[in-house]
Amino acid sequence: MAVLVTGGAGYIGSHMTWALLDAHEDVVVLDRLSTGFRWAVPSEARFYRGDVGDKVLLARIFDENSIDAVVHFAGSAIVPESVANPLAYYENNTGNTRTLIEAGVKAGIGGFVFSSTAAVYGSQDGAEPVRETTALHPESPYGLSKLMAELILRDAAAAHDFSYVALRYFNVAGADPLGRTGQSTTGATHLIKVACEAALGKRPKVDIYGTDYSTPDGTGIRDYIHVADLVEAHMRALAYLRAGGEPLISNCGYGEGFSVLQVIDTIRRISGRDIAVKHGPRRPGDIARIVADPALARLKLGWVPAHASLDQIVESAFAWEEHLSRKNSYDLPRPQMRLV
Numbered sequence: 001m002a003v004l005v006t007g008g009a010g011y012i013g014s015h016m017t018w019a020l021l022d023a024h025e026d027v028v029v030l031d032r033l034s035t036g037f038r039w040a041v042p043s044e045a046r047f048y049r050g051d052v053g054d055k056v057l058l059a060r061i062f063d064e065n066s067i068d069a070v071v072h073f074a075g076s077a078i079v080p081e082s083v084a085n086p087l088a089y090y091e092n093n094t095g096n097t098r099t100l101i102e103a104g105v106k107a108g109i110g111g112f113v114f115s116s117t118a119a120v121y122g123s124q125d126g127a128e129p130v131r132e133t134t135a136l137h138p139e140s141p142y143g144l145s146k147l148m149a150e151l152i153l154r155d156a157a158a159a160h161d162f163s164y165v166a167l168r169y170f171n172v173a174g175a176d177p178l179g180r181t182g183q184s185t186t187g188a189t190h191l192i193k194v195a196c197e198a199a200l201g202k203r204p205k206v207d208i209y210g211t212d213y214s215t216p217d218g219t220g221i222r223d224y225i226h227v228a229d230l231v232e233a234h235m236r237a238l239a240y241l242r243a244g245g246e247p248l249i250s251n252c253g254y255g256e257g258f259s260v261l262q263v264i265d266t267i268r269r270i271s272g273r274d275i276a277v278k279h280g281p282r283r284p285g286d287i288a289r290i291v292a293d294p295a296l297a298r299l300k301l302g303w304v305p306a307h308a309s310l311d312q313i314v315e316s317a318f319a320w321e322e323h324l325s326r327k328n329s330y331d332l333p334r335p336q337m338r339l340v
């Protein structure tokens with residue numbers, strides 16, 4: 001049986017594709033290459049270039065491959081962009097996810113793993129860490145677009161013969177410890193990537209979006225999770241579904257928060273480079289702080305993170321950024337190493 005990875009040419013999806021191949025899974029990748037890269041898809045995976053919203057293509061993919069599970073990363077993931085262009089987010093994250101679920105149901109898949117987000121929680125007025133049972137108040141179209149997809153999954157799984165795991169990622173960062181892939185997004189907006197670029201002189205400075213939040217140093221606090229640990233949670237979710245697991249919604253974070261200033265200081269220390277910063281206004285859609293309670297993932301999936309430190313996240317992210325600089329191109333292929 002094969003696993004369909006949508007968004008497998010993107011940041012997190014390419015790490016998942018490597019992990020599946022390392023586990024000797026048969027992998028099919030669907031990606032429209034809007035923010036991902038063809039070179040990021042290992043050659044052992046079957047690749048289809050196209051849109052998750054394309055029903056005809058989806059029918060062909062399910063017809064040509066024996067797919068028992070879908071891991072759905074394809075989506076749009078920038079909070080302020082969703083505030084500026086909500087309809088695009090509802091189309092890609094909600095509408096296209098519905099189309100994919102429908103195609104999967106028609107093809108008789110057994111399991112669906114969905115990339116949800118901490119943005120479904122919104123501000124919790126200091127009620128931290130957040131649990132899956134916490135009331136949801138998404139404050140951006142991005143968060144709402146993902147919450148609606150969670151609800152569609154809930155109803156579809158109740159009506160049809162499949163199960164799902166929706167993983168609510170907190171702030172994903174870092175790169176493959178074996179250096180095979182990493183975050184390569186052009187025009188990145190995520191803090192750790194932006195600050196690593198600034199440390200290497202690819203940007204003049206880091207803008208700090210808000211210094212007047214009700215946090216100890218006034219900057220936003222997030223729960224940063226290493227992409228390798230996140231991918232391990234997906235591998236466990238897949239195993240859980242194949243073993244007949246009930247629908248599950250679970251946080252993916254470590255339960256520890258770091259401020260923007262703490263993150264930048266860590267990158268300065270690990271890179272040995274200075275990073276210029278400019279204090280600026282708050283960014284639309286941002287919240288002051290969000291930290292996960294990770295207990296459910298441990299309980300239900302047996303998920304035990306192996307890289308749970310900001311230093312490890314930054315070391316791998318910075319090493320990947322240096323690799324991209326040396327290559328001086330985002331389009332050069334990576335060596336096709338694989339674990340045996």
Ligand SMILES: NC(=O)c1ccc[n+]([C@@H]2O[C@H](COP(=O)([O-])OP(=O)(O)OC[C@H]3O[C@@H](n4cnc5c(N)ncnc54)[C@H](O)[C@@H]3O)[C@@H](O)[C@H]2O)c1
Binds near residue numbers: 117169
């Ligand atoms: N990066 C994070 O911190 C974070 C946090 C929470 C949730 N997520 C979710 O994880 C998923 C992956 O995020 P990422 O950081 O790897 O982003 P990314 O932009 O690197 O990857 C997304 C991939 O999906 C592809 N894609 C987008 N829309 C598509 C469509 N309609 N059809 C086919 N391909 C499409 C893009 O080309 C890209 O390769 C997203 O759904 C995102 O919302 C990410």
Ligand SMILES: O=c1ccn([C@@H]2O[C@H](COP(=O)(O)OP(=O)(O)O[C@H]3O[C@H](CO)[C@H](O)[C@H](O)[C@H]3O)[C@@H](O)[C@H]2O)c(=O)[nH]1
Binds near residue numbers: 116191208
């Ligand atoms: O140049 C920058 C970039 C970010 N920040 C700040 O750094 C923190 C983290 O911002 P990111 O852009 O790295 O990430 P977000 O918290 O906005 O969002 C990310 O994490 C969310 C969950 O917490 C969602 O899952 C979403 O998909 C993902 O993009 C925020 O306080 C933000 O204001 C800056 O100050 N300067």
